[in-house]
Amino acid sequence: MNDFPEIDYQVIFEHAPIGMCVSKNRVMQVCNAALTSMFGYAREQLNGQSFQILYPTPDEFERTGARIVPIMSAKGTYSDERIMRRADGELFWCHVIGHTLVPENTHAAGIWTFEDLSSKRKASAELSPREREIAALLVEGKTSKLIGKQIGLSPRTVEMHRANLMKKFAAATSSELVHRLLGMVHDH
Incomplete structure (x- = not known):
């Protein structure tokens, strides 16, 4: 009687209209198609890589990681809008939302979404x-x-x-x- 096809979560994840990835200790385990095309990398260049390659500088990666912990520990989720970096070096504004799967250790495992805001907002490369x-x-x-x-x-x-x-x-x-x-x- 049920005409609705079986829900295939892998298909949903892969074809979601927003960049998504699953992480462990700030390392991307698996990324979807929207995320790889947004950042301009091939999937194999991102899976197994630290989130650091998506940041303008290693320092910004470290500081953001530290800033996330108390907020995510308290709420279980974290979101912000920040400037990220594509494979070709272009900087762009990105809306990032994360949800931890291990509340007592926020970076242990999480699900992250990335939305490209560059059509609405231009990033200025001349900023420190x-x-x-x-x-x-x-x-x-x-x-x-x-x-x-x-x-x-x-x-x-x-x-x-x-x-x-x-x-x-x-x-x-x-x-x-x-x-x-x-x-x-x-x-x-």
């Missing part, structure tokens, strides 16, 4: 790793004080980076900077 990190947190609406606390910098240092970002994006106010980072205001 710290500026990219601060830009991602500003986009979330965080204050300099909160950003400083989260990434271990003084609010004054965060303010200095914010001022540099405002100069680079020719933004007169913090909200204008956020709009430019989000790609809502295009350069003249």
Whole structure:
């Protein structure tokens, strides 16, 4: 009586319209087609690789990994929007969501999704790793004080980076900077 075909989870995973992967200790175990095409790698180049190759720098990989732990330990999930790196070196904004399968050891095993935001938002390659990190947190609406606390910098240092970002994006106010980072205001 059931006309609906058997649900094949492997087919669903493989053909999902969003980048997905399963990880163990921040190493990609298996990636789907959307993820490999988004980052411009062949599947065999990603499976078994550290997530580090998807980050602009090793330092950003380390800092993001550390930032994820307390949030994922508390909630079981983590999400943010950050600048990632394709195989050809192009930087792009990406919405990342992770779910841990081992709550007491957040990086032990997880399921991650990646959504390419580049059509809505352009990444600026002229930013330093710290500026990219601060830009991602500003986009979330965080204050300099909160950003400083989260990434271990003084609010004054965060303010200095914010001022540099405002100069680079020719933004007169913090909200204008956020709009430019989000790609809502295009350069003249």
